[in-house]
Amino acid sequence: MGGPLSRAVNLARCAHPGPALGVSLVGFLLALAAGLDTSRSLLVTGAVATGQLSIGWSNDWRDRQRDARSGRTDKPLATGAISAELVGGAAVAAAVACVALSLALGPVPGVLHLTAVAAAWVYNFWLKATVASFLPYAVAFGLLPAFVVAAAPGQPAAPYWLVLSGALLGSGAHFANVVPDLDDDVATGVRGLPHRIGAGPAAATGSVLLLAATAVLALGRPGPPGAIGWLALALAVPAAAVAAAAGLGRPELRRRAFAGVVVLAVLDTALLVLGGTSLS
DSSP: OOOHHHHHHHHHHHTOHHHHHHHHHHHHHHHHHTTOOHHHHHHHHHHHHHHHHHHHHHHHHHTHHHHHHTTOTTOHHHHTSSOHHHHHHHHHHHHHHHHHHHHHTOHHHHHHHHHHHHHHHHIIIIITTSTTTTHHHHHHHHHHHHHHHHTSTTOOOOOHHHHHHHHHHHHHHHHHHHGGGHHHHHHTTOOOHHHHHOHHHHHHHHHHHHHHHHHHHHHSSSSOOHHHHHHHHHHHHHHHHHHHGGGTSOHHHHHHHTHHHHHHHHHHHHHHHSSSSOOO
């Protein structure tokens, strides 16, 4: 299975590094927007990062046999490039670190974040192939900003629009993210809610939910949206249309159209951290 460097590279690939890095960065930016000092912002980032690593590693460990049957050459566990014991052990170690870092921020933010991470693990092991597949995404992404805001001095409660936008963003990302690999998933027995309604409706649902998240972020906070909010809304409409088109073509075209989802996610993040008012 290669030397130490090869194992390290393959272990990183199993962690879903793109989403893990993206969510960790969002956690850090949210911490700054919520007024946390540097040390607590870094502690929030560490908690989010270890949680994301545990989610990614447990996901690939759980799906290793299904990925092998699907011929997923991009999955090191499916090709035998890394051992299941190493990935499973890394997932447990990251989860333990996540518990310690989350609770170091206090019992309230700690419980909020650990509930979000637990929801993602429940998705990986139980709900991924059920009609409730979207629910862990809504819970996890809704609780992420609530956790960050609660980590601020005085442990304030996150405003409703922040939690709602996170839940919409997470649910929309689930529908949109499934579309490119929907056929392979169905072939190996995965039938979450997006799979049951089909690629076209799933892409359309995902784009509507992501657009709704942008609208809540732009219009939900007190005061007028401002230039940033109106610009985000103007860009979100064509981006949502591109994301919806992901379900209308062949799988390779779906992957290209998925760029619309990335644009919406970037817009939502910008609205969170550049809105001009404290999240707390």
